[in-house]
Amino acid sequence: MEELQQGEKFCQQRWVSLDFLTWLCIVVAFFGSILSAFNICTGGCTAAHEYRLFGLSFATVGILFSAVLAVLNHLRSNSQIIHGVFAMLVSSASGAELFFLHVQKVEIGQWCAVCITIATAVFVLTASIFSITLKEICMKWRFRKLVPLVIMTASFVVGLFVALAGVQQPAFAEEAGNIWFGKKNSKVEVYFISDWFCSYCRKTEPTIERIAPSVGKVAKYTFLDMPIHRETYEFIPFHLSLLVGEKRKYLQGRRALMEVASKTRKPDETVIKNAMAKHGVEFRMADFSTIMKLSNEVTSILLSNGVKVTPTVLIVNPETKEKRILSGTNQIQEPYILAAIRNLEN
Missing domain, CATH: 1.20.1440 (de novo design (two linked rop proteins))
Known part of the structure; x- marks a missing residue:
């Protein structure tokens, strides 16, 4: 007791x-x-x-x-x-x-x-x-x-x-593997490959913006970073987040990244968000696992196709394994890209 x-x-x-x-x-x-x-x-x-x-x-x-x-x-x-x-x-x-x-x-x-x-x-x-x-x-x-x-x-x-x-998961994370624009069921894949600090890439940007809609009508396409300059590594997470998170205003966001790259070599998320907002883009950072997954995929694509310079347009038919590589401002033109797509479709 x-x-x-x-x-x-x-x-x-x-x-x-x-x-x-x-x-x-x-x-x-x-x-x-x-x-x-x-x-x-x-x-x-x-x-x-x-x-x-x-x-x-x-x-x-x-x-x-x-x-x-x-x-x-x-x-x-x-x-x-x-x-x-x-x-x-x-x-x-x-x-x-x-x-x-x-x-x-x-x-x-x-x-x-x-x-x-x-x-x-x-x-x-x-x-x-x-x-x-x-x-x-x-x-x-x-x-x-x-x-x-x-x-x-x-x-x-x-x-x-x-x-x-x-x-x-976030809506964009659910489509983490979806990096594509244009004709999603196309047999041909088009990769626009550039470096954020490449002067020739900057000269090619207006051309790419102009021809992207035409490319999208006949093939699926996307944008990849190839870090010729070490500073481009700083921009890769932001670009990948934009790529999977805001496809409707991707080109506006891409312009914003170009503007930031012209001013600083080590941006932070706040600087990126402010630059994007000026172009009407609501930027959201993708999660770490999505960024790492896509970074590995990009590296694999570049290495397996022997891409070594920027700017480059890589055009591939995954079924036949055939490909065309167009490099430099002289080759990256709408007629050449569309002709390569037609050839690889057959």
Whole structure:
């Protein structure tokens, strides 16, 4: 009897501190989600904004979920059922956050301080509720009271799998392999290959802009970077993001990149976004995995086809393995490109 009373006293002493910690975690998660919603966060969080959970942004889900938790936390002392629902939601949120961290690490390739803070708050909140549930067990000393802990563990697993099923990549990431413009079912592929600091490439740009629509009527085409100048490596992530993220205004965005390249050799995302905005382009940085995947594909195309100079137009029929390479401002002309496409179609 005395041992039971001591156990109850110990549990009661922990109640106040755990209750305070629970409220603190909910508040941190709520305001962290608000910061995320207003883009007051780091680059990794900016990339996370493009992801969705069953169509809703992570920030929206965080705000709504935190508000629901606050209401339930206020009412749970009056009802064991509400307390149980609260514990299940918290545990499931912890499982979901574990998967969200996986997305940041593997898919986005960047960590966000705000997102990590929210995840930490959720994990601490889960531990707090777990301890409160243990309080109920240690006061009753009945084996059947272990059932809530089993339910919390099951909820954690459910939350993990719900996040796995519900998380949707950015729209442009879903088409990460789609780098094409023009006639998508064409047998012929046309690659416009250039370097951002090549003077001859700059002279060829107006010609490429003019003939691209004509090329698109008879073949599919795209644009590749070949870093003759080392500084072009700095622009490749931005160009690839533009290529898969904003096809409708790609040429406007390309002009913006050219303007930036004429002013600086080491741009940052803010400079790129501002330059794009002047041309009516809403720039979004692609996630790290998409950039790496496309960079490897571009390197493979250039090496396998023996492209060594810029500017170059590479025209290929993947089925027959035939190709034509047109290099320099004199060869990169509409009649030559269209004639090469016709020859490779047959």
